[in-house]
Amino acid sequence: MALDPRDFPVEEHHLANGLSIRLLPDRGLPIATLYSFFRVGSRNERPGITGISHLFEHMMFNGSRKYGPKEFDRKLEAAGGSSNAYTSNDLTVYYEDFASEALSLVLDLEADRMASLTIDDTSLSREREVVKEERRFRTDNDLDGMMDEALSALSFLAHPYRWPVVGWMSDLNRITRADCEQYFRTYYAPNNCTVVLAGDFEPARALREIERLYGAIPSGAPLPEVPTGEPPQKGERRAQVQFPAQTKAILAGFRAPAGSHADSLALDLIETALSSGEGARLKRALVYEQELCVDAHAYFGWRIDPGLFDVALKLNPGVELARAEAALWAELARLVAEPLPEADLRRAKNLVKAQLLRGLTTANGRAHTIGQMELMLGSWRAMLDLADRYEAVAATDVQRVAAATFAPHRRNIVTLVPGEQPELDPADLEKVVGDAPGLKGGGP
């Protein structure tokens, strides 16, 4: 079921300054979407400035040489468009959905901020507070966010995937304007960007506009190397989150290959077999048959470097953590012990392929998919035969990849235990220190 390239007449262009351009016209509705993918995310940060990629995503809306503060969205909305952005471990991605007649303006807005972003202390102070609110919302007051942050810190010792994309609160308070200016010079050059335009436009005219607006922006220096030397995991790791909550929860993470690795397709199918739809194995066993969980969910997201395969369980009231954990390990062990039955594999393949198709029904979806394929797999063309490559994954492949991934010594487990956060009593600390040999003064 390969996609027909004639249905996706993507034009590929490169400017002399390194900007990559992908154009996919579709004259059906008078709308278009422009994506700008920058190959920078929390992976490119260092301790002390964690969260700067995401903070910078916010700063990109605060004015540039031609379009001053607040002008980016004012101009865009007044022309019939809207904007948004997201930051991941690996990428920072901006997009605009707009009425097709606003194309020239949208390109001008994007090119102007790439060429001449304004970074001042006032906007940095304000945006820092907004991001801290986002952190309080998504992490400090959100159980899933708390557990996810704990899992990353537990699973990675050396790799930058260790810290959260939103950054540690103390680092958000510390990031300076100079840090931001350095970040912009380093990572927001055209040679680190892919723009993807999909929708109602005339390709030759759009390309001329892009060349005119982006062509004079200078290339940046080669990007700094990312320290990716994560040591092998030598045993199970555990962490606990204690917080007032209604129910217990488990988040387990297993070290998994990079998105570009051939085995990532088998992991996509395992994710789907375990938790997509009500008939998925994990849901059927843990939610319906054993009634241990309100919800059971698996997630494998493609990353540039080896990442994680996650499984999250939200337990039913009264269910003990150990019982739910044992049931989870048993389900994963089944994947290792016996090949996925043909019906389960067929179901997973059909679900994954249908999801791929559904993602291509909108201009935004097409542009995003093309960009993702470029950044993660090296070429948009990877989407054309992706369905065939899923089809080629055999039950034995699934079993082999499951065995390599779900080994007990590779798992990292975060448990949520409902309860007040313990407060440190200095007397208790004194007692602990006093009892520990060699920790209190006095010498031998």
Add this chain to the structure above:
Amino acid sequence: MKDVALPPLLVEPGPDGLTVAAIQKRGVPLFHVRLSLPAGAACDPRGKAGLAQFTADLLRRGTQRRDAHGVDAMIEGMGAQLSVDVSLDECALGLTVPAELSAAAVDALLEVALLPSFPEAEVTQTRRRALAALQADLDDPGTVAARAAIAVGYGEDHPYGHPASGFRRDVETFTREDAAAFHADRFRKRGALLSVAGRDDPAQLLRFAQDRLSAQGQAWPRAAAKDLPLPGPAAHHAQMRAIVVHKPDATQAQVRIVSPGISRQDPRWAAAVVANTALGGGFTSVLVDAIRVDRGLSYSVSSRLAMGRHAGLSVFSSFTKNETLRELVDLALEKMRAYRGTGPGPDALAKTRTYLAGLFPFGLEAHESIAENVSDCILDGLGLSHLATYRSRIASVSEDAAREAAFALSPGREGAQIVVVGDAEVARKALAGLCPIEIRPLE
């Protein structure tokens, strides 16, 4: 901007009250089927809040032809996931599949919707799941705030005045007989709409849908159930009041400010949408500018018209750290009160009209969204012109009409109800002197 031509489509009302809509969608070879039924949360019997959702959840847990695993295998084997959406007014089921599976998809959807068997064991288990999910929802401050805002905004006796997932005290009482009776009563042809979207031309699609209905739809009860009284407007409160739901250890407070709004059928609809968008939609609205952009008080700020078929709410939503709760509430009320007097000025009006008109076609792109939009405007009694003339109606909203709508529909007008989910002691101190405060436990 010119009005947007809708894709080729046919709508055929049947003599028995069932409407069929067929929409041609070229491009990606997918097929979508959607069945909307007059079985929304507003139909929940008194003392049975959540029964519509409970019944909908049970549809896939066994039919007269197969058990729950068989239903899952039938649907998910096609690469599809069944969407089940219980809103205020309706229950909508949807399936999207590769085009070659269109007949199987329609048959599966009709089987699930019309032939549920409500096995006793599945009823018991679904009730336990619903109760566990309600308890888990208490861990999400945004969900707690949304549930409280509905009850406070409409009033607890209003048909729209409870969340679709219901209340624990009611869900505990649900039986097989409750679900079966609700299904027999509400899953009827009159007021239902079947829509299909695919690559074929609309006449072919319409014939196809009608053929499938003939083959699979005999079980559909013909008897018309008794109509329910139409919901009236949302509750009016004479005095501002704050309801604080206590969530221990929260370092951030969720805030909703709620007032009566309008229904989707209201003649002021276009002016109301424009006025509300200029107030708190998009990224350059009055509220986003004041609260997020100028002061950095919150990550998310919005005002929204939550519209049912017969009534609605105007809702301000945001959140902020405990230390700035009062600052956020004061600023939101100040801006909303000032906007009541002025409405959007000429520049903001022009910007908002173009913004809405420019983005409108994005709602016609995906199979699911065009089917939902067509279905809604027919069932709401607005007709396809509601979509076909969207841009020109938005463009014709005058400054006076927008100002009148801003005055009449601001979430922050007299009698607004403030909902805060957060640490009760923090909120009590922060809101002292603003209005009467009622503290409620998290439940």
